Amino acid sequence: MATRDVKLLGILTSPYSNRVQIALNLKSIDYEFIEENLHHKSEFLLKSNPVLKKMPVLIHGDKPICESLLIVQYIDEAWTKGPSILPSDPYDRATARFWAAYIDDKWYPLFRELRLEREEGKAAVIEKIVEGLVLLEEVFGKGKAFFGGDSVGFLDIALGCYLGWLRVVETTVEVKLLTEAKTPELLGWAERFCANDAVKDVLPEPAKLIEFRRMRLARENVPAATR
Amino acid sequence: MATRDVKLLGILTSPYSNRVQIALNLKSIDYEFIEENLHHKSEFLLKSNPVLKKMPVLIHGDKPICESLLIVQYIDEAWTKGPSILPSDPYDRATARFWAAYIDDKWYPLFRELRLEREEGKAAVIEKIVEGLVLLEEVFGKGKAFFGGDSVGFLDIALGCYLGWLRVVETTVEVKLLTEAKTPELLGWAERFCANDAVKDVLPEPAKLIEFRRMRLARENVPAATR
Numbered sequence: 001m002a003t004r005d006v007k008l009l010g011i012l013t014s015p016y017s018n019r020v021q022i023a024l025n026l027k028s029i030d031y032e033f034i035e036e037n038l039h040h041k042s043e044f045l046l047k048s049n050p051v052l053k054k055m056p057v058l059i060h061g062d063k064p065i066c067e068s069l070l071i072v073q074y075i076d077e078a079w080t081k082g083p084s085i086l087p088s089d090p091y092d093r094a095t096a097r098f099w100a101a102y103i104d105d106k107w108y109p110l111f112r113e114l115r116l117e118r119e120e121g122k123a124a125v126i127e128k129i130v131e132g133l134v135l136l137e138e139v140f141g142k143g144k145a146f147f148g149g150d151s152v153g154f155l156d157i158a159l160g161c162y163l164g165w166l167r168v169v170e171t172t173v174e175v176k177l178l179t180e181a182k183t184p185e186l187l188g189w190a191e192r193f194c195a196n197d198a199v200k201d202v203l204p205e206p207a208k209l210i211e212f213r214r215m216r217l218a219r220e221n222v223p224a225a226t227r
Numbered sequence: 228m229a230t231r232d233v234k235l236l237g238i239l240t241s242p243y244s245n246r247v248q249i250a251l252n253l254k255s256i257d258y259e260f261i262e263e264n265l266h267h268k269s270e271f272l273l274k275s276n277p278v279l280k281k282m283p284v285l286i287h288g289d290k291p292i293c294e295s296l297l298i299v300q301y302i303d304e305a306w307t308k309g310p311s312i313l314p315s316d317p318y319d320r321a322t323a324r325f326w327a328a329y330i331d332d333k334w335y336p337l338f339r340e341l342r343l344e345r346e347e348g349k350a351a352v353i354e355k356i357v358e359g360l361v362l363l364e365e366v367f368g369k370g371k372a373f374f375g376g377d378s379v380g381f382l383d384i385a386l387g388c389y390l391g392w393l394r395v396v397e398t399t400v401e402v403k404l405l406t407e408a409k410t411p412e413l414l415g416w417a418e419r420f421c422a423n424d425a426v427k428d429v430l431p432e433p434a435k436l437i438e439f440r441r442m443r444l445a446r447e448n449v450p451a452a453t454r
Contacts, residue, residue, distance in 0.1 A: 051329060051333075051362070052329075060318070063318050065318070065321045065325075066325055067324075067325060067328065070321050070324050070325055070328070071321070073320075073321065073324070074317055074318070074320075074321040077317035077320060077321075078317040078318070090301055090304035090305040091287070091290055091292070091301070091305070093300075093301075093304065094292045094297050094298070094300065094301040094304075097294075097297050097300070098292075098293055098294060098297055101294065101297070102278060102279075106278075135278070
């Protein structure tokens with residue numbers, strides 16, 4: 001596959017772009033990464049995703065595909081060679097899609113809530129974040145390497161790309177979110193996921209995310225005390 | 228397929244339940260409809276969808292599948308006999324999923340906004356609803372019977388099930404949302420969709436929806452003037 005055939009418009013510190021990078025790596029697809037600027041979006045991006053105007057966008061040939069989880073599904077369906085990303089059984093596939101939507105719509109928005117919350121409200125939000133992780137620990141089950149079984153799959157990608165920001169919260173709020181006591185399976189899973197060949201060069205260093213966060217907060221004029 | 232194998236927990240006036248009913252009809256799957264009460268959810272429902280506690284839930288054998296668009300995809304993938312609901316081409320499939328998500332996440336929430344908006348703000352919301360329909364008119368293109376081509380497909384189901392509530396708004400707010408001037412293709416499509424064999428006995432009568440709306444507003448204590 002020639003590089004010019006597949007382009008990814010994204011941001012290297014974005015979990016959503018990371019999802020697509022990992023899916024492309026899993027399928028051994030060569031691609032060109034085009035780094036976008038969150039605050040000065042390129043004409044190419046705006047033309048490719050005129051409705052949502054958001055990253056990431058995968059350009060396959062001349063066709064744009066938008067929304068990270070839809071792109072991951074597209075990659076799985078368009079490149080049938082290489083390992084499957086979604087489970088082959090329809091029920092397992094529906095279940096993976098359900099939990100991926102739960103992670104994006106219910107669980108991860110708690111991180112934004114945490115950022116906006118005053119000091120006294122943070123504990124309650126952290127409790128909800130951990131409750132979500134305990135739920136996902138149940139979904140994971142026991143004795144597997146990944147949500148997808150022996151190899152990285154759809155739900156691994158959906159949750160795993162938030163691990164960087166989870167680490168940032170653990171550092172900045174000084175709290176442990178993944179613990180041996182409550183989420184022992186996910187603790188081991190997170191290590192395996194980050195060390196995986198398709199993942200390890202994609203996930204940004206925590207220091208990079210903390211710097212990205214500092215710049216974003218400065219831009220948003222959030223008082224230092226509530227950062 | 229014996230009826231006891233497939234159960235649908237839903238509400239007959241809900242667009243989300245209607246989506247699943249239509250998908251089951253398209254595949255000629257015999258099923259038992261179990262009518263739920265929005266305000267007194269059954270133990271069966273709460274056990275089947277403990278995370279979101281929402282209708283519809285499809286029970287296939289003893290397995291619950293939640294979230295209407297995920298259920299429609301599941302039906303398409305689990306019963307491969309019968310007409311395909313999603314397009315066969317991966318890019319067309321990604322596009323259909325993108326627009327279905329747009330309809331659910333961006334466009335239909337405007338109806339709720341309209342309901343909550345005071346009289347003076349309604350015109351702006353109606354304009355946004357129509358803008359969304361004009362966008363979907365472009366997606367539809369020209370000279371087709373359905374979004375899915377010759378037959379009802381994923382995007383037809385996603386948008387079509389809101390037609391009942393669209394008609395209710397047209398009646399109660401006294402405005403035309405689908406018009407010959409701005410959305411001539413969708414106007415014809417809406418007629419064909421509602422007359423389709425898999426659809427016509429599923430979509431509730433507007434009078435039923437207006438009564439349902441009246442009861443819901445009374446329960447929410449919305450003053451009559453803002454209904």
